[in-house]
Amino acid sequence: MSTQIDHLLNETRRFSPPDGFAAQAVGSADLYARAAEDREAFWADQARELHWHTPFTEVLDWSTPPFARWFGDGELNVAYNCLDRHVEAGHGDRVALLWEGEPGDERAITYAELTAEVSRLANVLEGLGVGEGDRVAIYLPMIPEAVAAMLAVARIGAIHSVVFGGFSADSLRSRIDDAGAKVVITADGGYRKGKVSALKPAVDLALADRNGSGVQESVEHVIVVRRGGNDVDWTPGRDLWWHDVVPAAAPTHEARPFPAETPLFILYTSGTTGKPKGILHTSGGYLTQAAFTNRVVHDIHPETDVYWCTADVGWITGHTYVTYGPLANGATQVLYEGTPDAPHPGRWWEIIQKYGVTVFYTAPTAIRSFMKIGRQVPQGFDLSSLRVLGSVGEPINPEAWVWYRDIIGAERTPIVDTWWQTETGAMMISALPGVTETKPGAAQVALPGITIDVVDDDGEHVGTGNGGLLVVTEPWPSMLRGIWGDPERFVETYWEKFADRGFYFAGDGARLDEDGDIWLLGRVDDVMNVSGHRLSTAEIESALVAHEATAEAAVVGASDETTGQAVVAFVILKQSYLDRHSAEGLATTLRAWVGEQIGPIARPRDIYIVGELPKTRSGKIMRRLLRDVAEGREVGDTTTLADTMVMSTIQAKITTK
Numbered sequence: 083m084s085t086q087i088d089h090l091l092n093e094t095r096r097f098s099p100p101d102g103f104a105a106q107a108v109g110s111a112d113l114y115a116r117a118a119e120d121r122e123a124f125w126a127d128q129a130r131e132l133h134w135h136t137p138f139t140e141v142l143d144w145s146t147p148p149f150a151r152w153f154g155d156g157e158l159n160v161a162y163n164c165l166d167r168h169v170e171a172g173h174g175d176r177v178a179l180l181w182e183g184e185p186g187d188e189r190a191i192t193y194a195e196l197t198a199e200v201s202r203l204a205n206v207l208e209g210l211g212v213g214e215g216d217r218v219a220i221y222l223p224m225i226p227e228a229v230a231a232m233l234a235v236a237r238i239g240a241i242h243s244v245v246f247g248g249f250s251a252d253s254l255r256s257r258i259d260d261a262g263a264k265v266v267i268t269a270d271g272g273y274r275k276g277k278v279s280a281l282k283p284a285v286d287l288a289l290a291d292r293n294g295s296g297v298q299e300s301v302e303h304v305i306v307v308r309r310g311g312n313d314v315d316w317t318p319g320r321d322l323w324w325h326d327v328v329p330a331a332a333p334t335h336e337a338r339p340f341p342a343e344t345p346l347f348i349l350y351t352s353g354t355t356g357k358p359k360g361i362l363h364t365s366g367g368y369l370t371q372a373a374f375t376n377r378v379v380h381d382i383h384p385e386t387d388v389y390w391c392t393a394d395v396g397w398i399t400g401h402t403y404v405t406y407g408p409l410a411n412g413a414t415q416v417l418y419e420g421t422p423d424a425p426h427p428g429r430w431w432e433i434i435q436k437y438g439v440t441v442f443y444t445a446p447t448a449i450r451s452f453m454k455i456g457r458q459v460p461q462g463f464d465l466s467s468l469r470v471l472g473s474v475g476e477p478i479n480p481e482a483w484v485w486y487r488d489i490i491g492a493e494r495t496p497i498v499d500t501w502w503q504t505e506t507g508a509m510m511i512s513a514l515p516g517v518t519e520t521k522p523g524a525a526q527v528a529l530p531g532i533t534i535d536v537v538d539d540d541g542e543h544v545g546t547g548n549g550g551l552l553v554v555t556e557p558w559p560s561m562l563r564g565i566w567g568d569p570e571r572f573v574e575t576y577w578e579k580f581a582d583r584g585f586y587f588a589g590d591g592a593r594l595d596e597d598g599d600i601w602l603l604g605r606v607d608d609v610m611n612v613s614g615h616r617l618s619t620a621e622i623e624s625a626l627v628a629h630e631a632t633a634e635a636a637v638v639g640a641s642d643e644t645t646g647q648a649v650v651a652f653v654i655l656k657q658s659y660l661d662r663h664s665a666e667g668l669a670t671t672l673r674a675w676v677g678e679q680i681g682p683i684a685r686p687r688d689i690y691i692v693g694e695l696p697k698t699r700s701g702k703i704m705r706r707l708l709r710d711v712a713e714g715r716e717v718g719d720t721t722t723l724a725d726t727m728v729m730s731t732i733q734a735k736i737t738t739k
């Protein structure tokens with residue numbers, strides 16, 4: 083990390099908002115002043131931008147920290163706010179979704195049409211007995227039905243748990259089980275990299291009795307969208323085709339009001355243990371901050387902008403900045419099913435040109451992979467419609483930031499680097515495009531109404547020019563309300579470290595520069611960030627040791643030019659296996675195994691077969707030393723190792739490979 087800090091310290095480039103931008107911008111410097119004057123009144127104003135069936139009189143209840151309640155006595159319907167309200171305001175003909183399938187098929191869906199589709203599905207779900215508080219798992223490709231499914235679940239006061247389509251049957255099963263989902267909404271398959279990638283078989287496997295523990299019990303129905311056209315197995319009585327049940331249902335559905343703290347969704351994310359955490363978000367506060375940040379950070383003008391966030395709805399970015407934020411704001415957005423390079427490496431730029439995208443939000447890993455391919459690809463397209471570019475998911479290195487601005491943004495567009503987490507629900511730190519003088523590589527400033535600090539281990543403010551731990555010092559509207567089924571883990575993970583001060587511990591390192599601006603430096607725990615996706619070392623280790631060939635495993639995140647970090651595993655194999663198989667063969671087998679257990683994103687880039695692992699005298703694996711090896715650095719201080727020779731043996735093994 084120290085080389086990274088040195089590098090960032092030397093970054094002196096500054097970019098002012100383009101001429102004329104501030105005059106038309108939604109956000110202004112005044113927002114900071116208003117929020118500083120009265121933070122709760124500021125958020126109450128933002129919340130009143132939504133439609134409340136019952137207006138709230140309380141803003142924040144923080145009487146039992148860390149369990150917050152925002153706008154607690156108000157009532158609203160999240161789907162009504164994202165749909166019907168725009169139709170009633172006369173914008174029913176405005177396009178909500180400009181959908182582009184990977185093979186090039188397209189659909190434009192207006193707010194009126196999306197409202198009708200969501201209403202139909204809400205009727206279907208209610209007909210299947212799904213009601214307030216029930217959980218519905220969604221395992222879909224990036225098709226309009228994914229957005230519709232989330233909104234239909236929200237409309238009836240039920241709770242969705244979207245599982246990224248790239249996750250394995252095992253991961254899906256554990257998420258369905260943990261949430262006790264009653265219905266699963268899936269597709270036969272979707273297009274990825276020019277081929278149909280099947281999804282339904284993973285659902286069948288997730289719901290099957292595979293280990294004699296009994297058939298998965300909570301799921302009563304599976305609704306299947308036909309997208310890939312691939313053959314699927316069918317369980318009569320349980321499985322229903324979307325095209326049989328949804329078009330047959332009534333296109334109207336009354337959006338009943340629900341209390342502001344009604345759970346909206348659970349989204350699983352990796353933590354420092356092997357078991358993913360079900361992060362719980364509720365309705366009023368979440369939607370308030372989702373809509374506000376989308377409006378001011380992306381500078382959304384719903385009448386004229388064409389917005390595109392490239393995230394999959396399986397991640398928090400897709401929840402907040404594909405489904406909830408932009409639709410609450412009545413924006414028109416692009417939804418794209420496939421990968422950036424299918425069928426050609428200019429696919430994203432072609433889409434920007436085709437739809438005249440004005441606001442574009444993506445991840446640094448994508449930008450870095452485009453840099454690698456070369457500027458000639460985007461330069462082959464007309465990107466002149468772009469006026470705001472956003473970045474999310476991991477620190478963006480200054481070179482990628484500047485390339486993004488120069489090559490994609492014609493040396494003109496503001497870049498907003500937005501820091502936030504699944505847990506924070508919405509953006510927390512970012513420049514405002516018409517206000518902030520931006521610095522390549524820094525997320526810079528807490529958003530209006532958000533209070534952030536960088537502190538030392540004791541919770542003391544570090545002061546400008548210093549590094550430390552990032553904390554949120556006061557509750558915010560879209561904060562997580564808990565971990566599904568595990569209140570103790572919620573308190574322990576985020577609140578115990580600075581319990582005496584009541585700070586939320588984000589798990590990220592950060593530095594304050596001389597101006598007091600914030601530079602994010604990556605995770606300080608055993609969580610990795612690979613291509614903007616969060617992975618836990620412990621989860622991958624437990625997948626590795628679940629294979630019968632493995633005796634022990636240690637996983638580290640090593641820095642990687644394109645993906646930010648990459649998974650590197652050090653594995654001790656059982657002698658009986660080594661006698662019968664080659665180490666290389668077993669490494670290949672284990673890579674595939676991790677892919678099956680968790681999903682392809684978790685597959686280690688490198689697997690090193692070693693004889694021992696570096697451990698302290700108390701038996702703790704020293705991952706720091708393994709990271710040194712994985713990143714090709716000189717190995718650090720080994721004096722606390724039980725056996726100081728271990729590292730030289732490991733290193734010798736790796737360099738002779």
Ligand code: PRX
Nearest residue numbers: 474475476477499500501502503504602616
């Ligand atoms: O380490 C931070 C990094 O991503 C983590 C959150 O991951 P996840 O919950 O999957 O949410 C990703 C999308 C919001 C954070 O703890 N992170 C996210 N955005 C940034 C970032 N690191 C630096 N700069 C960012 N802009």
